[in-house]
Amino acid sequence: MSRCALAGAVIAFAIAAPSALGDLYPGAPDPGGDPSQAVPAPPSGGKVFGYHDERIVHFGQSAPALANAAARAGANAFRFSINWHNVEPSRDSWDGRWWDRYTRIHNALVTRGVRPVLTLGGVPPWARTAAGRYCGVRRGCEYPPAHWADGEWTEFVRAVVRRLPYTTAVEPWNEPNLRAFYKPAPNPERWAQIVRATHAGVQEANPGVTVLAGGLAPAVTRKYDLFGHLDIMPLREFLERAYAAAPSIAGRMDGISFHLSPQSLDAGAGSLVAKAFEDARSVRDRFGDFTLPLWLTESGFSTTGPSALSPDHQAEGLLSLYRRVMTMDDTRGLIVHTLVEDTSVPGTDLRRGWGVTSSLDPLIPKPAYCAFAVLAAPEPPAGC
Numbered sequence: 001m002s003r004c005a006l007a008g009a010v011i012a013f014a015i016a017a018p019s020a021l022g023d024l025y026p027g028a029p030d031p032g033g034d035p036s037q038a039v040p041a042p043p044s045g046g047k048v049f050g051y052h053d054e055r056i057v058h059f060g061q062s063a064p065a066l067a068n069a070a071a072r073a074g075a076n077a078f079r080f081s082i083n084w085h086n087v088e089p090s091r092d093s094w095d096g097r098w099w100d101r102y103t104r105i106h107n108a109l110v111t112r113g114v115r116p117v118l119t120l121g122g123v124p125p126w127a128r129t130a131a132g133r134y135c136g137v138r139r140g141c142e143y144p145p146a147h148w149a150d151g152e153w154t155e156f157v158r159a160v161v162r163r164l165p166y167t168t169a170v171e172p173w174n175e176p177n178l179r180a181f182y183k184p185a186p187n188p189e190r191w192a193q194i195v196r197a198t199h200a201g202v203q204e205a206n207p208g209v210t211v212l213a214g215g216l217a218p219a220v221t222r223k224y225d226l227f228g229h230l231d232i233m234p235l236r237e238f239l240e241r242a243y244a245a246a247p248s249i250a251g252r253m254d255g256i257s258f259h260l261s262p263q264s265l266d267a268g269a270g271s272l273v274a275k276a277f278e279d280a281r282s283v284r285d286r287f288g289d290f291t292l293p294l295w296l297t298e299s300g301f302s303t304t305g306p307s308a309l310s311p312d313h314q315a316e317g318l319l320s321l322y323r324r325v326m327t328m329d330d331t332r333g334l335i336v337h338t339l340v341e342d343t344s345v346p347g348t349d350l351r352r353g354w355g356v357t358s359s360l361d362p363l364i365p366k367p368a369y370c371a372f373a374v375l376a377a378p379e380p381p382a383g384c
Contacts, residue, residue: 025270025272028275029274032329035324037323047332047333048117049074049322049335051336051337052079052338054081055339057105066339068112069369072376074376077169078115079117080105083137085125087099123142123145123149150194154198154201157201161206161209169254169333170198173194176214177232179230185229188233188242191238195213198211211254213257215298243283250287256295257294258276260298263302294332302314302354305349308353336368340359369384
């Protein structure tokens with residue numbers, strides 16, 4: 001699902017940040033935090049910091065190397081996806097090979113002091129409505145479970161948090177306010193039901209796991225395709241409708257998570273960062289969830305593509321954002337997207353340069369990786 005996440009970041013940037021420069025949202029106040037304050041890595045005080053990289057799933061043999069690389073760069077968390085269709089391809093028939101793979105990844109992380117943050121999705125065709133049943137499990141088939149299968153989803157969630165007991169947090173879905181990741185169109189009322197079913201599974205099996213709702217893209221305007229189908233729903237509208245739904249997400253989550261890919265070093269008033277935080281906070285507070293923490297579960301700066309930042313500016317942007325987020329009273333987590341560059345896409349593509357390393361074997365760090373490695377240990381790795 002790494003390409004899914006990368007595509008979401010690209011979409012979010014394209015719809016929410018038409019220019020990497022300037023005061024995009026003049027009404028958005030400074031999001032807070034102190035970008036100049038020194039913060040250790042990993043952070044203290046129950047804060048969560050880490051990296052997102054789906055290679056840990058697709059190349060299971062790399063799990064120890066990725067876990068090592070993340071831990072050396074200050075991580076206490078690692079985000080990756082668990083697809084339901086992998087572990088239960090047919091109803092009530094679990095795939096032990098996939099569970100073994102996920103367990104090995106979990107153990108590789110935990111033994112190095114890094115805990116999983118899991119995005120849950122990948123509904124198997126048997127659990128969908130007729131509209132999505134024949135789509136298969138390829139990219140573009142991100143259909144939610146049918147209503148009758150909500151209990152089956154809860155069972156899946158229970159199995160995940162029981163089998164992977166040291167999980168820090170789970171997110172039901174990735175960017176459900178984008179049709180690219182939620183078929184046939186964003187539906188906050190239906191998604192609210194999925195959040196509640198997730199919360200039920202966690203509470204029954206491992207209530208110490210945090211439920212995050214829910215990996216939202218920082219969209220600010222509605223977008224439709226050429227046929228009038230809803231492509232993109234703004235973060236604010238989606239979250240408002242999920243709160244107002246009956247049943248609501250209120251009381252069924254432990255945090256609100258969203259994504260950012262600003263491609264700008266400006267994170268102060270009027271920036272995309274400021275707008276996303278304002279949208280999430282304003283909805284949260286209007287519905288009385290004043291103490292509910294915020295999480296950034298995907299955030300990065302790319303060093304490739306037409307809006308590329310230099311490697312040094314990538315490091316500056318990530319370190320500044322880290323300090324800002326870690327010193328916000330109401331924000332608990334920051335996950336950097338990604339740990340390793342995706343060499344399957346061209347060097348001129350924005351998606352290529354999110355990684356903070358150019359290679360895992362051998363480890364070729366970029367300045368961003370080194371910036372966190374220096375915070376985590378007195379002796380940074382070779383190449384820093």
